[in-house]
Amino acid sequence: MKNTAKKQMSKSTRSNLIMTGAIVLVYIVSQIMIAGGAMSNLMKGLLVPLCYYSILAVSLNLTVGILGELSLGHAGFMCIGAFTSAFFSKATVSVITNAGVRFTLAILIGACAAALFGGLIGTVVLRLQGDYLAIVTLAFGEIIKNVVNALFIGIDSNGIHFSMKDAMALNLSEDGKIIVNGPRGITGTPKDATFTIAALLLILTFVIVTNLVNSRSGRAIMAIRDNRIAAESVGIHITKYKILAFTISAALAGVAGVLYAHNISTLIAAPKNFGYNMSIMILVFVVLGGIGNLKGSVIAAVVLTMLPEYLRFMQDYRMLIYAVILIVMMIFNWNPKCITWRKNHSLQGYFARLTKKTKKEA
């Protein structure tokens, strides 16, 4: 009886349950360790970043792995999510005092803003064939970063003031406060992001993406990836599904941005956190974890975020060793010889052989 029930369970539900179970388990273990004082401060500080990097990796995997388009500006969507939500939170911090309500709204705003830009870009670019998305997103990410750096927004009793020149041009009255201060960004965003919310959002991201992949739309998206002409010939609306997947991917990146903005109090659009380097970093998570492999993305994001921190004892050689490890991991994951070696020596295979043996003996 039990077996048949399991068989009826759809593929997406099972995949969801496995990943949710794993995240919940890690969450519970971490909470117990925090309560017992067994977790280092470094690890405590890394819990939320691990979640948002995982969300970024999963969301980019939707574009790169499932949709089969290359996006080089994922950090740009993260930037939009981060700045719109941080702006909202800072502007309403004295109006909405309940942190839960405020943060929920901030998440929605961040996701919607990122989705809007994702949809806009997708509508124009995804109609084309070829590498255009990569080129446009690359430019988009850089443009967003520069626009944010030139933006000055303040609030006073008369309303919201904008300027692209400098803070003095805002002409704020005396009760006014500057919220977005050009290159100085937004400081003093309330620290609303907790590990609980971050873990919940990671699970939600995962559920959204797996359900999409295993739905009718998801099959259409993958059909487009595998053979555009064949998909077109059976009547799949190519542009619609491409925009759908890309917009969802952008919205989820926006959510990661919201977590980022509410985890540290200074939000600056520097090349390091929202520039090209960051976009490539997320792409590295995806490629290393396996293109199209959502669980792999999470694992790669977690490992690669923790690695530079735990290599601190190497001092000056830290970044050097990090790069070497990255190359070694790439080879180990993708070299055909390594793949066959892993197949022959995997633990799973070992246990499978073991159980087979016992079954035979029995």
Place this chain on the structure above:
Amino acid sequence: MKMKKVLGLILTVSLAAAGLAACGTQGSTVSKGGATGDKFYIGAMGPLTGSNAVYGQHVKDGAEIAVKEINAAGGINGKQIEFKYEDDEHDPEKAVNAYNNLKDWGMQLLMGAVTSGPSVAVAEETKNDSMFQITPSGSSQDVIKYDNAFQVCFTDPNQGVASAKYISNQKLASKVAVIYDSSDVYSSGIYAKFAEEAKNSNFEIVAAEAFTSDSKSDFSVQLQKAKDSGAELVFLPIYYQETTLILTQANDMGFDPIFFGCDGLDGILGVKNFDKALAEGVMLLTPFAADAPDEKTQNFVKQFKETYGEIPNQFGADAYDAIYIIKAAIETAGVTPDMSTSEICDALKSAITKITYDGVTGAGMTWAPTGEVNKEPRAVIIKNGTYQLFE
């Protein structure tokens, strides 16, 4: 088949849990080692990699010299100092990681961060943990937003105002052009105040040209505009990397005004493959001059040169002072290492406002409870390839 999957999952999770557990135990043993009570644990952070690594490296070196001297002379109230420096890559997120790492090590006081953005992010954390923080060179006003954070250097607005006043008082020029980095906190902060103060001065800003961190290799447009506007002095509230390019390109186009900068220009003589002759006559407002004749500076520069083979810049000097300021505050407050970080913080917060400190970056330095330092700025001019006091 299903068995295999479940097994695989269990293995993955247990591996992950084991990894987490390993981190935890490692952390706790280290922090136990920290709070032994017979040593002061001072942590510091700054960029050791990336584009601002020179600042971080000098801060590290300067602080280490001070720690060595203090420990050799018997420590603070007879207690030795343990010093640890972590890399923050000039990134607020990494700075918080570095801070947490130092906490695991057992840090009781923080000297950092070196640059503004990371300092602001870390200030939020030190506030939560009530840890005493003194930044050698994080010059943004947001760094000292809370009462537990103090600065050794001037705030950005102060630098802008001081520069404008200096140019005005010394009658260096009547037409001034500014080239600044609009994407940088430090640079735009100084420029904003400089422009404000310029309105009350006897000179006029004839050109204010901005660039961003994405396009900082070609300054010919900005320089041409400055030249066309007839500027006699070009104010450069920027870092030295871009300044080297500006000086080279200005030389190529035959533009030779007075170049005047702030403490960000400090370090320009240490740039490799840069023709130092081009920097001749460049003036900068900085609290530290390596050739100052007083004994303290001479001693510090000599030590620094012997140990690291370089002439220290202002950042190294700030860090050197920061360690001695911590020492002076601890001695005034009578703090002992076995106190908790928040007790130390409370004691030092009030003690630092009572001390008057003479250091290599200024004599008679005092602190307001807001965290701002009060000291005289000094102008330095580059002559014969060295920094010299401008009289």
